[in-house]
Amino acid sequence: MKKNFRISIIGIVVFVCSCGNNGGQTEDISWLVGRWQGTDINTVIFSETWQREGKGMIGFGCSMSPEGDTLFKENLKIDVVEGVPFYIVTIPPKKEPTLFKLIHGDDHNAIFENKENNFPQRISYLLQKDNSLKIKLEGIEKGQPKIETLEYVKTKNENLNLQPNQKTNNDTGPKPISIKIQ
Numbered sequence: 001m002k003k004n005f006r007i008s009i010i011g012i013v014v015f016v017c018s019c020g021n022n023g024g025q026t027e028d029i030s031w032l033v034g035r036w037q038g039t040d041i042n043t044v045i046f047s048e049t050w051q052r053e054g055k056g057m058i059g060f061g062c063s064m065s066p067e068g069d070t071l072f073k074e075n076l077k078i079d080v081v082e083g084v085p086f087y088i089v090t091i092p093p094k095k096e097p098t099l100f101k102l103i104h105g106d107d108h109n110a111i112f113e114n115k116e117n118n119f120p121q122r123i124s125y126l127l128q129k130d131n132s133l134k135i136k137l138e139g140i141e142k143g144q145p146k147i148e149t150l151e152y153v154k155t156k157n158e159n160l161n162l163q164p165n166q167k168t169n170n171d172t173g174p175k176p177i178s179i180k181i182q
Contacts, residue, residue, distance in 0.1 A: 029078070029102075029110040032057065032125060036133050036152035044071065046150055048135075055080055078102070078110075087112035087123060119146060 035049045043066045050059040059076035077088040077097075085102035087110075100112035100123055108127040115121050121139035128134060133152040140146065 028105040028107065029057075029125070031107060031127055032059075032078075032110065032133075035155045037155050038150055038152040040150070046152065048076070048152065050076070053077075056085070120148070 030052070032050045033052060036047065038046045040046065045064045045066070046061075047063070048059055048061040050057050056077060056079035059078075060073070061076055062073040063071045065071055073092060075090040075092070078085060079088060080086075081099070085105065087100040087102065088097045089100070090097040098114065098117055100114040100117070102110065103113050104111040110125040112123045113121060117139070119139045119141040120137035122137075124134075124136040124138070126134040126136065131154060133154070135150040135152065137148040137150075138146070
């Protein structure tokens with residue numbers, strides 16, 4: 001009985017969300033296309049690269065130490081699933097992606113949510129007036145509200161050849177990093 005109830009609720013949610021103003025398209029957030037880069041207080045370099053792929057977008061994110069060692073990487077995708085845009089994150093070596101539903105997208109905001117995820121439960125891409133990009137990761141971690149903010153600028157490098165599985169000689173695997181936390 002619970003399973004049928006959940007399936008019914010999921011069906012209703014998918015139907016209602018697909019009737020929203022974005023119509024299952026990702027054109028509203030095409031401003032995200034390009035290479036974005038930022039640095040945190042510890043001079044860790046953060047980078048995200050996005051390009052169009054069909055009706056969706058494909059991306060790659062990573063962070064590197066000042067010495068060029070890879071600290072973190074993720075494969076990113078924004079794709080329409082059953083009429084609803086989702087932000088899809090896969091962090092190697094995991095093969096299972098985490099999906100965040102687009103709850104708002106326009107010419108300067110893209111907000112994705114997954115209330116079932118550990119942290120973050122909400123990811124917001126906010127295009128600033130100076131064309132910089134602020135990414136907010138929000139949610140509850142260990143019972144406490146938490147917000148992480150990353151700030152990026154768009155780089156001039158227009159060569160967006162994404163090769164997310166390519167390793168460099170400096171790729172030493174995950175290491176702990178510090179992020180500006182509010």
